[in-house]
Amino acid sequence: MSRIASCFEALAAQGRKALIPFVTAGDPQPSVTVPLMHAMVEAGADVIELGMPFSDPMADGPVIQLACERSLAAGTSLEKVLAMVAEFRQQDDRTPVVLMGYLNPVEAMGYETFAARAAEAGVDGVLLVDLPPEETELVGPLFRAQGLDQVFLLAPTTTEARMARIAEAGSGYLYYVSLKGVTGSATLNVEEVAAKVETIRKHARLPIGVGFGIKDAASARAISRVADGVVVGSALVQRIADHAGQPDEIPTQVAALLAEMRAAMDKSD
């Protein structure tokens, strides 16, 4: 069983939900990322989504755009991101790592090379924002051959017919984008999300993570009541931005916010 599948299974057995932080690798500089990953696990992260920086992050709001710019300016490349995961794995053999980003840097490395090297580094899953299931026939088999889960997005605009198709193509978990918009935008509507997640469950057996618009302990707790996983990105990345001048403090700062979310999610009703 993949690390992602066993992670969600173990959580389900405990009646807990996955806390899934997203940070951009190499933000604000490459040396921060691995200590930050360990600190996030320590604070209660179950799965880590690690952003592969891209020059043109079309689906992201200003917070993650700037994170990409900081990371690229500090010399982060996809190759270095893979090296970070390999370094993380030296001390943590348990926490699943999902690489998230845009297709072009992966295409530039070559899909086969990327898949092999990602698996070798200890990556568990890949989420390519601009690769819908319709375009994945080149990439999907190569990922599967290396045991990499392919995580797909679902959106408020996704029709039921597409839900079934996406659930079929995906593995690991499904990522429901809670609102129409870019990362870090407006506040989410928990009731709408709950209704949508219920519809998705009719078409998918995979665990469902929900992201976009989760900013604090209260929203993390609310979403944990309706989904299997809570993805939090921009709120953490904003904390990184606020401390970009004191990179040594970043792991503690980010971990503090995550720990609040973890506690709120785990508190009984």
Added chain:
Amino acid sequence: MSERPDYAAFPDARGHFGAYGGRFVSETLMAALEELESVYLSLRNDPAFLAEFDRDLANYVGRPSPLYLAERWTRELGGAQIFLKREDLNHTGSHKVNNTIGQALLAKRMGKPRVIAETGAGQHGVATATVAARLGLQCQVYMGAEDVERQKLNVYRMKLLGAEVIPVTSGSATLKDAMNEAMRDWVTNVDNTFYIIGTVAGPHPYPMMVRDFHRVIGREARAQHLEQTGRLPDALVACVGGGSNAIGLFHPFLEDESVAFYGVEAGGDGVETGRHAAPLAAGRPGVLHGNRTYLMEDADGQIIETHSISAGLDYPGVGPEHAWLKDIGRANYVAVTDTETLAAFRELTLVEGIMPALESAHALAYARKLAPTLGKDQSIIVNLSGRGDKDIHTVAALDGMKV
């Protein structure tokens, strides 16, 4: 090519031109693109829709645009006859309006009260603001902050037309960043907003749809050339940024194998310097803005900054159909430098009394090289895609003048 492809079969049902094109967008936009595709496919052969489109092109845009034999310039160059397809004479001053008329009609049919657009030189922004004014649609135009500065005249035109121009400061603050921002707007406001993409790039069905709306250029040019000379031209020359005016001219000639195509990219300081905007000449395939195509990128797949004197060509990608036509060898893609472009701009103005847009001057600069290599009994059609009024500030600044 040993065997001629069935050009009419491209793109395929999934929007692919060979290895290029497609629909590489985040999930939120998939439903909107599927809806747009189905509406467009239901209308593209609908006689009532086409009649409305043609009526607008005739009575609002002023089509057909003339095909003009540039006699004096032809004599000076001493080779093939040069015909200019006068898209600069269209309402709003460029070919861009053909497409915005078509897409605005779709927006109206789909009941979208708001349109957005990205723009580089401002020609597409002006053409969008124009049709929005006419149809009473709310209009916001994304424009790189650097382009807002170098195209002040068009920025003000858009404001007069009732559009809001939103300067984009992210990334390199040029056309590609304006497109990123327009995509972000669309993802957020997908229910009430129609995104009028200004070139033959982006996710399916845009490259096909925008091409179809611009095919009128080549259809007219082909008939006009036949009428004026009794034969087909030997070569077509058009500038290529995203490539909309070029595909509009080329496409109706695809099956005329004797007609050579030249797409002219922005060579900036020279392709060998790396400071240019010529992905077909010097880039490699990748995925950006919803489609697979040739891109200007570094070894890690990050998009790199482009350089061109012309804001409208300052883009790191190109329409996927051009990428395909390059690979199958049907079209040739070349680059000319800023310096060659300026020389052609001045020459056409002085010799023919026609001031071209700096974008179109790239095509002229290549035609200037090509014409003397052909015989006097041969002919070239150059797409004069836009007029140069908007560029007077840029040229004056190079002359050390402030106007």
